[in-house]
Amino acid sequence: MKKCPFCAEEIQDEARKCKHCGEFLDEANRPSLAGERIPWYFSKTFIVIALLSVGPLALPLVWWHPQTTRAWKIGLTIGILVLSWFLFQATLKSIETLKDYYELIDGF
Numbered sequence: 538m539k540k541c542p543f544c545a546e547e548i549q550d551e552a553r554k555c556k557h558c559g560e561f562l563d564e565a566n567r568p569s570l571a572g573e574r575i576p577w578y579f580s581k582t583f584i585v586i587a588l589l590s591v592g593p594l595a596l597p598l599v600w601w602h603p604q605t606t607r608a609w610k611i612g613l614t615i616g617i618l619v620l621s622w623f624l625f626q627a628t629l630k631s632i633e634t635l636k637d638y639y640e641l642i643d644g645f
Contacts, residue, residue: 541555
């Protein structure tokens with residue numbers, strides 16, 4: 538038994554791919570994306586525009602992106618969800634302020 542260099546879990550000596558983290562253990566077995574073009578919907582520009590347009594609904598594009606590491610995916614997901622929560626709270630506060638303003642105007 539040996540330890541995976543990526544997640545430090547115990548794996549068999551003959552293993553080519555870690556069963557815990559899914560990483561290939563040697564470069565020869567890793568799928569190469571260098572020569573391949575990634576689809577247009579995985580371009581960073583499109584993902585940023587999608588996140589700005591529909592917010593957390595665009596998170597599957599982040600998770601399905603083939604060149605992003607798991608740590609980045611988790612970090613981006615947490616950041617996007619926290620930002621979305623703060624924007625939601627700000628929207629609710631703005632609506633409440635507008636409602637109070639119109640009630641004040643309606644009272645005159």
